[in-house]
Amino acid sequence: MRREPPQTVGDYAPLLFPAAMLTIFFVVPFGTMIAVSFFQRQQGGFYTPAFVFDNYGRFLSAFFGSVLGFSLMMAVAVAICCVVLALPFTYMLTRMARSVQVVWLVALLSVLSLSEVIIGFAWSTLFSRTAGITNILVALGLMGEAKALTPSFAAVLTGMVYQAFPYTVLVLFPALVRLDPTLTEAARTLGASPLKAFFTVVVPALRNTIVATLIMVFIFALGSYLLPQLLGRPQHWTLSVLITDQAIYQSNMPFAAAMAVFLVLVTLGLVALTVIAGRKGEAA
């Protein structure tokens, strides 16, 4: 169906409400944040309007550079783990009976209703020495004695993958449902084992969806600031944790705003790179 392009100013009327909401709740706060990032901090107080680059200059240091690098690496790791786990899972889910699908999707949606705090404390209990999963391994005779698995990088990664996994499945699900099941059958009749058919047909046919999902989970994971604190050591803290720390505990709004703006810019740059790389791959 082709629609007529809007002719008069009145035709744009339906856009007014969403545009206003977007301006009030996104553009204005974001603009404020950008402005604050250039303000002068008042020691022991708040901040005064100014136009200085001190705040940006301050984190051009090895420390903040490595935190930024770690944050990006962590987000990439979460995105890859989620897609690698969710793609085969969702593929099998779409081939199950409708009733089984509903049970799984409801279970996944209920994970979404959990807050980050609850997820963090649940996993820190599961990874603890006194009440954790290692006790089960000891009971089964697989381990000598119970030990704490947290705080550690693996614990942070597990918690974040757990949190992002339902989103990943929900984003992949529609694309996999729409995928023509005869494609894999055709691949099998042409000599591909089911596993080979999955990697030579399902994955390449869904390339764009997979890239989009990776970006979504990456951005989602970048914003996580509670789980690294609950499950990790200070060296596992992401930039989001430092931003929270500066904004809330150090009362250094200008510096926190500058870090946030920088994080947004780096993220946008990475996403743009991915999209461009994807376009190139498509043309080739």
Add this chain to the structure above:
Amino acid sequence: MSGLALQNVVKEFGSFRAVNNVELTVPHGTFVCMLGPSGCGKTTLLRMIAGLDLPTGGAIRLDGEDITRVPTHKRNLGMVFQSLALFPHLTVGENIAYPLRIRKAPKEDQKRRVEELLSMIHLAGYADRPVSKLSGGQRQRVAIARALAISPKLFLLDEPLSALDAKLREAMQVELRQLQQQLGITTIVVTHDQREAMTMADTVVVMNGGEIRQAASPIEIYRRPADSFVADFIGQTNLIEAEADTQGQVSVLGQPVPGLALPAGAAKATLSIRPEDVHLTAPVAGAISGTVTFVRDLGGTIETFVDVAGRQIVAVSTPRQRPDVTVGQQVGVALTPDVCVVLRK
């Protein structure tokens, strides 16, 4: 034995028997069309031959080897799906090369074979096009070429032409038959289009309710249908009851037809008489007669509907032999024993 053999093949979905004790032998190099109404089990049977479904019972043999439990990807067959199932992320050439790539054939062999197949399907030079840029007929040909890339032992097609418009479909039927004869490959096509089956097949297998009703050459199926289902399903026919008296004298619609015999001991049977075998005459005493109820003049053929004692009989003739009848006229219906096919049931 060389060729495909289905032995007592059964497929059940829960309590539903989709395929019931199917026995069929397909000699090497034959073209078989499985024909039947939707839900008759023909596609299920094809999927079992391909290994996409496992039979509940029975055996499938290819060249004497039992392949019932051999996984699909080890059967070395070519299959064309109703949806064609071309890989959207690959070009025409990559689609055709897919079975060769999976088998790790050398790159130059792949290239050579793709070019060979593209010229065979009259699409030389299309290798680098995306499949989405092709027309329906071209996609059809690419799907066929991809299935034939490894020179399979068995070529299976599931309603391959149903997505094409009528003209293109008829042209593709002829092309597919010629291609099969040129390659001498054992081919099984599932279709619900009897014209398609009559055009292409060496053997037509008529199925209904999960069973094979008749498997024979197209002309045999048409001329000598085994039962009333086959007679009615293939082309048009008149199904008429015949009765035999104690002396074996057979009468049809109350009039004796000398020379016609029913199976020994049977007092009643159903006859199938093709409309083109029914000749209309002037009313004659002692012959079957009826009233013309409708004349359908289709230009190429003329169908005359005659009511004989409450039963409708259709006669078809060509314009040159146009019967000079009008609605309401009394006519005689001439039946000779050689045009009456006595059906099993």
